[in-house]
Amino acid sequence: MVKCDQCQDCERTCPSAAITVHVEEKTFEWEPFKCIYCHACVRACMHRAIEPKANVSSPGYKVGKKAFKA
Numbered sequence: 537m538v539k540c541d542q543c544q545d546c547e548r549t550c551p552s553a554a555i556t557v558h559v560e561e562k563t564f565e566w567e568p569f570k571c572i573y574c575h576a577c578v579r580a581c582m583h584r585a586i587e588p589k590a591n592v593s594s595p596g597y598k599v600g601k602k603a604f605k606a
């Protein structure tokens with residue numbers, strides 16, 4: 537099961553500050569206009585909770601939804 541524990545490794549790793557993890561709210565914010573699509577966040581996530589979207593013509597990232605459910 538994909539599971540995010542709000543460790544914030546992705547946020548710390550992102551070179552363009554495109555990710556904000558709201559720990560208390562258990563939400564994940566990704567800003568596509570800041571993202572340079574380096575995939576550093578994907579590699580940094582020990583839980584494999586971040587996956588690049590398959591459709592590169594509309595790039596974006598998704599985080600395992602179950603991970604952010606209370």
Ligand code: SF4
Pocket residue numbers: 539540541542543544545546547557580581582583584585586599
């Ligand atoms: S998506 Fe991965 S790296 Fe980012 S906060 Fe969740 S577990 Fe940590």
Ligand code: SF4
Pocket residue numbers: 549550551552553554555566570571572573574575576577578
């Ligand atoms: S792919 Fe985007 S969100 Fe992920 S680390 Fe790189 S710039 Fe940041």
